[in-house]
Amino acid sequence: MAVAEAPESVAAPQRVDLVVAKVGKPPAVVKHGSSFGLGAVVSNRGRDAAQPSVLRLYLSKDRTRGAGDILGASVAVKRVPARKTKTVSQRVKVPWGARGTYWVIACADATKKVRETKESNNCKSSSSQLKVDSDLHAQLSGRLQFVDEGQVVDAGKTETWHRTAQADVTIAVDGDPEGTTTFAGSGSSWVRDGSRTVRDVSESCIRTRNYQENGSGKLRYVGDGADDEIFGNFTRTDMSGVRIGLIMRADWSETRDQVGQGEFPCDPSTATSQGTTIDVSSIELKEVGLTTNTITYEVVGWEGAYGTTSPWDSVDGQLVLRLR
Incomplete structure (x- = not known):
């Protein structure tokens, strides 16, 4: 009697899961057009090492990453081993057009280059807000x-x-x-x-105006x-x-000259004016x-x-x- 061979067991893929474990505290007040330093901790909760990635820091009117947020900084994150963390820091730019108060949101793997078990948990908000002094x-x-x-x-x-x-x-x-x-x-x-020069020639007269x-x-x-x-x-x-x-x-000055020519020449003259x-x-x-x-x-x-x-x-x- 033939016995069917049992299929070989296939191990589940070892995947990574990057999250922001901590976001530093931003200053209470900053000037628009300036920048401030801020740190963040990136954690890999997965069972496999995370290859190098990019963390981005945004200024946001709420605590959720959205289309209207302002990109303040990007920082490279080196390889993060499984169950380990990496601490990074960068200067966050506050653009000239920024107004009011903002949260700082840090997003791990912001460029979506790392394959993760979960993609919806990459961002974390600061625990306090900063106010932009727009004066x-x-x-x-x-x-x-x-x-x-x-x-x-x-x-x-x-x-x-x-x-x-x-x-x-x-x-x-x-x-x-x-x-x-x-x-x-x-x-x-x-x-x-x-300067402006006008020369007007007729059968009887040559008139010139020289303006400076x-x-x-x-x-x-x-x-x-x-x-x-x-x-x-x-x-x-x-x-x-x-x-x-x-x-x-x-200041301007103008000289007007008139010189006769031809069979019936005009009378010669010179005049000046200024203003x-x-x-x-x-x-x-x-x-x-x-x-x-x-x-x-x-x-x-x-x-x-x-x-x-x-x-x-x-x-x-x-x-x-x-x-x-």
Whole structure:
């Protein structure tokens, strides 16, 4: 009588189970745009060693990991033997846009690289909250460059112009971006230079106009909108947009010459005039870079006074907001 062979026993796979056993206590108050150190303990409750993984630390409005949480740090976790722990620490970044109070949530194997017996127990919240002090004490600085140039030729008349300006911006920014913020522009300066030539030729006359402008100096700031030559504000409460206003003056002079030609020449003449021109520019900048304590903005648009079309063909430059 044939006897069936008993099947070989198959051992259950030795799997790992990573959890966060402990999260350090965050400071009670931190400044936005700063960072703080925090430790965490990763435990392997499984029967097999856990290969290297990544732990992430999040700022969360509640104690559950969710889509709206802010990633503050990532830290590499070395191999964790079965039934053992690893202690790690990292600096947690608090972004500029952070507001209010947060829990710190630590999540083991945040990149899901380790195969575990249970994936839903990887995160743990801190036992206390931290408050983000959003009051701002920073400096906005950088250089803005303006260009206006061109040529028009029409029926014997040629007009050519080239104007440039440069503004070196230094603004102390203080207050709460969600409330009242002061942009104090003391220390900012400007330089303007330009020329325009018009040559109009007819059968009896050659008329030319030569225009020159130049100016430089400090952009006046006294804290009064009626007298200030530099002003600014955030266009978004998360500080990702900013608008700067500048009033740049220049003295100008113009010489007008008339020379007769042809069978019936016009009378020759020369006249000069001079005065002061005022350029008002409103420049919009958008965030293009962000670090723990800086925001970099780049020009994305500009206009003239009261929303009119700007005379400048291009406005370029970057401003950087740094914590003081």
